[in-house]
Amino acid sequence: MGHNITITKTEASRLATVDFDNIPLGKTFTDHMFICEYEDGKWTNPRIEPLTLIPTHPAAMALHYGQAIFEGMKATVGKNNTPLLFRPEDNAKRLNLSADRMGMPEIPETLFVDAVKQLVAVEKGWIPPQEGSALYLRPFMYADEPFIGMRAATSYKFIVICSPAGPFFTKKIRLFAETTYIRAANGGTGEAKAAGNYAAAIVPTEKAKAKGFDQVLWLDANEHKYIQEVGTMNIFFKIGGRFITPSTDGSILKGITRDSVITLLKDKGFEVEERPITIDEVIGYHKEGMLEEVFGTGTAVAIAMVATIGYKDEELVLPEENPVSEDIMNTINEIKAQKQEDPYGWIIPVTE
Numbered sequence: 156m157g158h159n160i161t162i163t164k165t166e167a168s169r170l171a172t173v174d175f176d177n178i179p180l181g182k183t184f185t186d187h188m189f190i191c192e193y194e195d196g197k198w199t200n201p202r203i204e205p206l207t208l209i210p211t212h213p214a215a216m217a218l219h220y221g222q223a224i225f226e227g228m229k230a231t232v233g234k235n236n237t238p239l240l241f242r243p244e245d246n247a248k249r250l251n252l253s254a255d256r257m258g259m260p261e262i263p264e265t266l267f268v269d270a271v272k273q274l275v276a277v278e279k280g281w282i283p284p285q286e287g288s289a290l291y292l293r294p295f296m297y298a299d300e301p302f303i304g305m306r307a308a309t310s311y312k313f314i315v316i317c318s319p320a321g322p323f324f325t326k327k328i329r330l331f332a333e334t335t336y337i338r339a340a341n342g343g344t345g346e347a348k349a350a351g352n353y354a355a356a357i358v359p360t361e362k363a364k365a366k367g368f369d370q371v372l373w374l375d376a377n378e379h380k381y382i383q384e385v386g387t388m389n390i391f392f393k394i395g396g397r398f399i400t401p402s403t404d405g406s407i408l409k410g411i412t413r414d415s416v417i418t419l420l421k422d423k424g425f426e427v428e429e430r431p432i433t434i435d436e437v438i439g440y441h442k443e444g445m446l447e448e449v450f451g452t453g454t455a456v457a458i459a460m461v462a463t464i465g466y467k468d469e470e471l472v473l474p475e476e477n478p479v480s481e482d483i484m485n486t487i488n489e490i491k492a493q494k495q496e497d498p499y500g501w502i503i504p505v506t507e
């Protein structure tokens with residue numbers, strides 16, 4: 156832990172008030188946050204301090220021009236109650252990819268990883284002990300320079316907050332393949348984890364939910380034909396014994412779970428094709444009885460099995476059994492809990 160991060164601990168921890176068997180999703184925050192500022196071309200004053208409100212100028216540029224990006228990751232507990240992180244350097248790299256696309260400053264990867272590690276060390280008691288639970292970490296960066304005018308801001312904040320998360324309900328999901336709205340176009344910001352991408356998804360997702368679906372399955376912007384990804388997940392199809400996942404072509408978020416699942420599937424002997432795949436192709440395979448399993452991958456749920464896909468007036472009903480998806484889900488969860496060996500070096504223990 157090479158960076159000099161000042162730590163100020165709270166004198167009034169709220170930890171004792173939290174019922175870990177009943178955690179409302181995304182509403183509970185831990186005692187502390189990491190924060191640092193970007194000014195005069197460098198990141199300054201990295202510190203961990205009690206979680207508090209942040210004074211914001213009404214002209215802060217993020218509020219007007221949308222320079223805001225984020226990451227999502229989880230801390231779990233492994234053997235001997237050691238906190239564990241999963242591939243944190245990859246989140247640091249992806250935040251910097253997002254920063255490049257949005258005209259924001261990169262943050263040194265080592266500072267990102269140290270910030271997350273030291274915050275997790277301070278908040279160790281907040282990692283829910285129950286299997287499948289985790290401490291969700293939300294690193295984010297936004298432009299806080301007060302300025303009205305269209306250019307990149309000159310000052311930013313990078314902050315990490317934490318929220319304990321109970322086990323995600325592993326019910327199968329119903330996807331709605333969207334043919335009116337789009338998530339991302341080539342040349343746009345789809346590959347960045349930019350706040351605005353999620354704002355644009357709110358109305359289509361609400362409309363899909365009103366039709367009885369859980370999430371949107373995004374299709375490409377030009378032809379509404381090529382499958383991209385799901386709300387906050389990448390997607391995999393098992394077709395005739397092999398797996399196909401859309402290639403990340405610049406408009407799809409490069410999921411870290413996606414990358415891990417490709418590695419696990421290949422190590423388990425499956426062929427994995429990363430290539431463009433159309434909704435018509437998927438429907439064709441389904442008609443031939445070759446569409447065997449479909450699942451989404453993402454940090455929040457690890458693996459979410461898909462029950463049905465709605466497209467225009469059809470709804471494809473997928474097979475009940477998902478043996479490979481289940482195996483991959485167990486493998487990832489067990490690696491994250493140190494119940495299975497991690498031959499890939501994905502797990503990073505947090506030692507004080």
Ligand SMILES: Cc1ncc(COP(=O)(O)O)c(C=O)c1O
Nearest residue numbers: 387388389408410411412453454
């Ligand atoms: C749009 C989108 N796609 C895919 C993913 C999955 O990425 P990861 O596996 O890194 O969580 C996420 C979640 O971060 C997402 O928001």
